[in-house]
Amino acid sequence: MPILNALRELDQILRGEKTKPEALQKASLEISLRQILVMIILLGMLYGLCMSVFSMTQDYPGHEFQIVASMIKVPALFLLTLLITFPSLYVFNALVGSRFGVVELLRLIIASLGVAxxxxxxxxxxxxxFSVxxxxxxxxxxLNVFIFSVSGFLGLKFLLQTLHRMSILAAREETDSKAKQNEAESPSPNEGQNFEIEIIPESAKETGPLAKLYGPILSGEVKTVFRCWIVVFGLVGAQMSWVLRPFIGDPNSEFAWFRPRSSNFFEAVMNTFFNLF
Amino acid sequence: MATYLNQADRLLRPRERQLPTLQFLPLMVLFLGGFYGAIMGTYGGFTGERLWQVLYSATKVPLLLLATFSISLPSFFVLNTLVGLRSDFGKVLSALLATQAGMTIILASLSPYTVLWYLSFENYGQAIMFNGLMFGIASLTAQLILLKFYRPLIRQNKLHRLMLILWLILYAFVGIQMGWVLRPFIGSPNEPVEFFREESWGNAYEMVYQIFLRALGY
Incomplete structure (x- = not known):
């Protein structure tokens, strides 16, 4: 079953097997882009279905279309946000001299979206x-805004941790090669050891992908680029959700695939919060 | 019967390598939760239509516990996997189920007090308060069971403590709304017996907030 394979692939990411130091050493993330993408779309559709349950319990004209709309819109929200923010991420990454190629970068981001x-x-x-x-x-x-934020936060946390692990490993490789050079030039036995970076032994404990590994960070600029990107991704995602609205379906109005342009996400959430009571 | 009692006893006094069998736990929730529910529903008496309330309440208490449990479980599973505790999840699952079963054991053991209360006092509001108190006692003491099972896990890995707190938040968040939706558990003497109340499709949190505002005089 292809679905089961895709599920297994995602499960390995969740369990941290794809981001173990041994696995990261080989190259970039060893994941199948296609399978994770399929899972992202399926899980998004599942959530869209759950979200639109609210409109099923309401009675306004055309409310049955909301199910279809939400099931398309949730995966679209994530993929469109990625589409908008990915090019600049790649360009800035290349500018600060990171070693990520397009495919490696895409794998990293898609894996994070898979976690989210x-x-x-x-x-x-x-x-x-709750909808029922x-x-x-x-x-x-x-409630939906809160759940989207929690999921997004976890996905981006995964991204930062994976990046951190990669940079530790990169640092270790670099010191290893330096040590080898030093050995070749002047064979002194102690010099190489000063550069040794400790990684907590993984053999005893199973570590999840969110667990911290200690060590110095090498590529500071690359991390800065990713940090900025995370903020941008959050902002674009929030506004994208506003553009694609309605996701849940206002019971006091008719069904529409999209609403006219007005206001913005943050203003609307604030208003909803204060109007709730 | 003896095996059931034995299992219940094991659950209350868990020792190393003597954990209760997993498949007994949901059955315990069904039977003992149903038992307390039935007692709870006898408020209006047994005559005629009121007998239905006994049956409804007997289904609702296990439903409340099991539905809340199964709705909260998927996200808890993913969270556990993400922090790297997947290999312990079997133990976690039995700890959570044991807590559910333990809560129903405690509830069942408290049921004689409820009977006595119903026999002595007639006020509906007080009956609700008393049942609320019994549920409160049962859920608080059930946490002792949960802690007993979780302590070795926390000793192994500190992250289990965080997960435990998250579970309690998640479970309470869903459970409060579930309890609200499944009303009435006792059955008002002035209203006809029904499984769900027509106007019960509200939101527990909003109600609480409105009651809070009303109390402040707004």
């Missing part, structure tokens, strides 16, 4: 339950 959507999909049941039992539109908006 796994979390999102698993929270879907809770959203579906709640009549408050404002509450559902805030």
């Amino acid at each position: 959507l796994a979390m999102l999909g698993s929270l879907g049941l809770i959203v579906a339950f 039992s709640t009549t408050s539109y404002g509450f559902m908006i805030l």
Whole structure:
């Protein structure tokens, strides 16, 4: 079953098997882009379905279309945000001299999105339950915003940790090669050891992909680029969700695939929050 | 019967290598939770239509526990995997299930007090308060069982403590709403018996906030 294979691939990312130091040493992330993409789309559709349960319990014209709309829109939200932010990420990465190629970079980002959507999909049941039992539109908006933020945060945390691990390994490789050079030039036995970077032994404990590995960070600029990108990704994602709205479906108006341009995400969330009570 | 009692006893006093069998736990929730529910539903008496309330309440208490559990479990599973605790998840699962079962054991053991209360006092509001108190006691003491199972896990890996806290938050968040939706558990004497209340499709948190505002005089 191709779906099961894709699920297994995602599971290995979640368990941290793809980001173990041994696995990272070979090259970039060893993941199948196609399979993770399939999982991202499927999990997004699953969450979209759970989200649109709210519109099924309401009775306004065309509310049954909301199911289709949400199932398309949730995966689209993530992929479109990626599409918008990826080119600049690549360009700035190349500018500060990182060793990521396009494919390696894409693998890293897609893996992070996979983590985010796994979390999102698993929270879907809770959203579906609240959608069935709640009549408050404002509450559902805030709950969904909160769940999207938690999932996104976890995905981006995964990205930063993986990057951190990669930079440690890069540093170790560099010192190893320097040590070898030094040995060749003047064979003194102690010199190489000063550069040794300690990584906590992994044999005893199983470490998840979010666990910290200690060590110095080498490529500071690359990390800065990623940090900035994370902020941009969050902002673009939030505004993209506003452009693609309605996701849940306002029970007081008709169904529409898109709403006219007005306001912005942050203003709307603030208003919803204060109007809730 | 003797095996069930033996299993229940093991659950209350878990020793090393003597954990209760996993498949007994959901059954325990079903039977003992159902038992307390039935007692809870006897508030209106047994005559005529009121007998249905007994049956409804007997299904609702296990439903409350098991549905909340299964809705919260997927996200907890993913979270555990992400922090690298997948290999312990079997133990975690039995700890969580044991807590559910333990809670129903405690509830069942408290049921005689509920009977006595129903026999002595007639006020509906007080009956709700009393049942709330019993549920409160049961859920608090059930945490002792949870801690007993979790302590060796936390000793192994500190992350389990964080996960435990997250589980409690998640479970409470879903459980409060689930309890709200599944009302009435006791059955108001002035209203007809029904499984769900028509107006119960609200949101527990919003209600609490409104009651809070009303209390402040807004």
